[in-house]
Amino acid sequence: MTLLTLTQITRDFHLRGGLFGGRRVLRALDGIDLEIARGETLSLVGESGCGKSTLGRIVAGLQSPSSGEILINGKPALRGKARARQIQIVFQDPFGSLNPKMSVGALIAEPATLHGLVSRRDAPQRVQELMRLVGLRGALAERFPHELSGGQRQRVALARALATEPELIVCDEAVSALDVSVQAQIANLLQDIQKKTGISLLFISHGLSLVRHISHRVAVMYLGRIVEQGEAEQVFANPLHPYTRALISATPEPLPGTGGNRLELEGEIPSPLALPSGCTFRSRCPHATERCAAAQPPLETTGHAAACWHVDSLPEYAPRQTTPPERMRAALDLYRSAAARRTPPLEETIN
Amino acid sequence: MSDATAFAARGRTWRRLRRNPMMTLALGVLMLITLAAILAPVLTPFDPYETNIRARLKPPGDGHILGTDSQGRDLLTRLLYGARTTLLIGFVGTGFGALLGGTIGLCAAFYRRLDSVLMRIIDVFLSFPSILFGLSLAAMLGPGLDSLIFAVGLSVMPGIARISRGAALSIMAQDYMDSGRAIGLPVQRLLSGYLLANAYPPILTYTTLAFGDAVLLAATLGFLGLGLQPPTAELGSIAAEGRSFLFLAPHVSTAASVLIFVIVLSFNLLGDALRDAGDRRSV
Numbered sequence: 001m002t003l004l005t006l007t008q009i010t011r012d013f014h015l016r017g018g019l020f021g022g023r024r025v026l027r028a029l030d031g032i033d034l035e036i037a038r039g040e041t042l043s044l045v046g047e048s049g050c051g052k053s054t055l056g057r058i059v060a061g062l063q064s065p066s067s068g069e070i071l072i073n074g075k076p077a078l079r080g081k082a083r084a085r086q087i088q089i090v091f092q093d094p095f096g097s098l099n100p101k102m103s104v105g106a107l108i109a110e111p112a113t114l115h116g117l118v119s120r121r122d123a124p125q126r127v128q129e130l131m132r133l134v135g136l137r138g139a140l141a142e143r144f145p146h147e148l149s150g151g152q153r154q155r156v157a158l159a160r161a162l163a164t165e166p167e168l169i170v171c172d173e174a175v176s177a178l179d180v181s182v183q184a185q186i187a188n189l190l191q192d193i194q195k196k197t198g199i200s201l202l203f204i205s206h207g208l209s210l211v212r213h214i215s216h217r218v219a220v221m222y223l224g225r226i227v228e229q230g231e232a233e234q235v236f237a238n239p240l241h242p243y244t245r246a247l248i249s250a251t252p253e254p255l256p257g258t259g260g261n262r263l264e265l266e267g268e269i270p271s272p273l274a275l276p277s278g279c280t281f282r283s284r285c286p287h288a289t290e291r292c293a294a295a296q297p298p299l300e301t302t303g304h305a306a307a308c309w310h311v312d313s314l315p316e317y318a319p320r321q322t323t324p325p326e327r328m329r330a331a332l333d334l335y336r337s338a339a340a341r342r343t344p345p346l347e348e349t350i351n
Numbered sequence: 352m353s354d355a356t357a358f359a360a361r362g363r364t365w366r367r368l369r370r371n372p373m374m375t376l377a378l379g380v381l382m383l384i385t386l387a388a389i390l391a392p393v394l395t396p397f398d399p400y401e402t403n404i405r406a407r408l409k410p411p412g413d414g415h416i417l418g419t420d421s422q423g424r425d426l427l428t429r430l431l432y433g434a435r436t437t438l439l440i441g442f443v444g445t446g447f448g449a450l451l452g453g454t455i456g457l458c459a460a461f462y463r464r465l466d467s468v469l470m471r472i473i474d475v476f477l478s479f480p481s482i483l484f485g486l487s488l489a490a491m492l493g494p495g496l497d498s499l500i501f502a503v504g505l506s507v508m509p510g511i512a513r514i515s516r517g518a519a520l521s522i523m524a525q526d527y528m529d530s531g532r533a534i535g536l537p538v539q540r541l542l543s544g545y546l547l548a549n550a551y552p553p554i555l556t557y558t559t560l561a562f563g564d565a566v567l568l569a570a571t572l573g574f575l576g577l578g579l580q581p582p583t584a585e586l587g588s589i590a591a592e593g594r595s596f597l598f599l600a601p602h603v604s605t606a607a608s609v610l611i612f613v614i615v616l617s618f619n620l621l622g623d624a625l626r627d628a629g630d631r632r633s634v
Contacts, residue, residue, distance in 0.1 A: 060533055084535030097526035101548040111534040157530070164534060
């Protein structure tokens with residue numbers, strides 16, 4: 001069942017170009033169509049500046065689209081408090097997203113009491129429930145954000161988002177600022193919570209490794225447009241769009257030099273103020289032809305589809321060689337023995 | 352326990368303040384003067400308005416600690432009552448200015464649409480020297496406590512508005528402002544519990560500094576005769592009164608001026624110390 005439907009969402013930013021520059025328009029989002037089903041995790045991936053955060057903020061109601069329609073449960077999306085009840089957002093920087101003047105307990109209780117979900121008297125109990133749900137010790141309710149670690153703060157932010165009992169949580173790079181081990185913990189936590197509550201997640205990220213692990217569906221964005229979307233497994237196993245292929249190929253390899261040939265993109269991302277005509281990716285695409293300059297390729301909104309004129313004529317996708325397990329093991333053994341030789345025995349260090 | 356943590360944070364600032372001896376001195380002096388001004392009726396046996404022609408311009412000593420003024424009134428009593436008036440104008444005026452300026456500053460930062468309009472108005476206010484501004488306002492509104500407080504308040508308001516806007520803008524850029532909006536908080540809670548609660552330290556510091564300016568402005572207006580009319584005791588007008596007898600009885604003007612000087616200096620020292628101690632990036 002569809003929870004959220006975005007139709008032709010466009011967002012323009014008006015820039016003033018200095019004293020005599022006149023006004024210029026930056027189109028951050030251009031005709032985004034997207035659907036999120038109940039209990040589904042949809043990941044939005046793309047380079048910095050491709051508009052994925054703007055889209056997340058529009059979904060959460062922090063910004064309005066310049067044009068387009070947002071439907072929640074088939075009805076036009078409401079604003080303010082009503083939207084807050086349905087959709088919540090968790091931000092990237094856990095050090096900036098919690099009001100430093102409020103205790104953890106107050107931060108988590110605030111949305112619940114604001115929306116009248118618990119009485120002020122029952123709030124502490126609800127806070128404890130939510131803290132248990134996100135894996136925080138109840139005693140931390142008395143602490144202030146600056147006394148917590150990054151992972152703990154992000155759990156508080158999540159508990160705060162869950163407190164309004166929303167149907168969708170936008171995770172705007174919610175794990176990118178955390179240590180890798182903590183990233184995995186938070187990602188697993190998100191999955192657990194989804195299993196328990198049936199909540200939908202819009203997971204915005206620029207890193208692909210986690211996305212593959214946690215999402216049901218993936219939408220790849222490039223310069224304000226969605227260029228490919230589909231089931232996560234399909235997209236990763238057989239990426240259709242040249243940009244998606246390059247993106248997947250850019251995932252770091254644990255053992256450098258063993259990963260086989262890497263598909264590298266030429267050139268820079270064009271300025272969003274002077275986009276190429278037709279397909280915006282054509283300036284960096286190895287397969288671009290005149291047709292790509294003439295018109296913007298359409299994107300099917302169902303199934304696995306890519307916005308590319310040459311989907312059918314592109315070369316067969318050859319996944320990049322990953323480091324074979326035995327090479328990985330050999331490299332690790334080598335590293336360990338070298339490290340052991342370098343480190344003096346413990347007794348020597350003490351004396 | 353939550354109180355305890357907050358208390359600990361406050362304790363840090365407080366310890367840092369106490370390590371600064373100038374600040375302890377300034378705070379002590381201010382408290383002493385304020386207390387003496389409040390308790391004036393209890394502290395002195397003299398009436399600040401009853402004249403005694405036979406005891407005019409007596410030098411310090413001989414029953415009158417600071418001597419008497421041109422009407423034979425006890426000078427110390429006059430100064431205590433004068434400090435009462437001057438401090439009242441300073442406190443209420445600055446309070447009014449801080450309330451108005453703070454609101455304007457916060458609103459300018461919160462409602463970006465209002466920003467340029469509000470700040471251009473503040474620029475106009477700032478382009479007048481505050482003495483001139485206070486003078487013309489006091490002259491326009493006529494003498495009286497209310498109009499003096501109003502004039503002083505409006506003179507310190509633009510500076511406070513500027514500082515508040517700057518402080519609030521840096522807080523507005525924080526994610527937790529968006530987080531507050533995302534959970535659907537009403538505007539007043541966002542402004543007070545989120546914006547002001549985090550932006551207040553520099554505003555408080557600046558306001559303390561502005562107290563000094565306000566007291567000085569109040570005294571200046573009194574000295575120039577635009578403040579409260581005689582016989583009301585007010586530090587500026589006492590200094591002005593003594594000016595006519597500067598060679599005959601220098602103690603009148605001197606005592607009043609020194610008191611003004613001490614009050615203003617103490618406020619400035621206090622403000623500086625607050626800035627040094629509290630203006631770290633808030634935890």
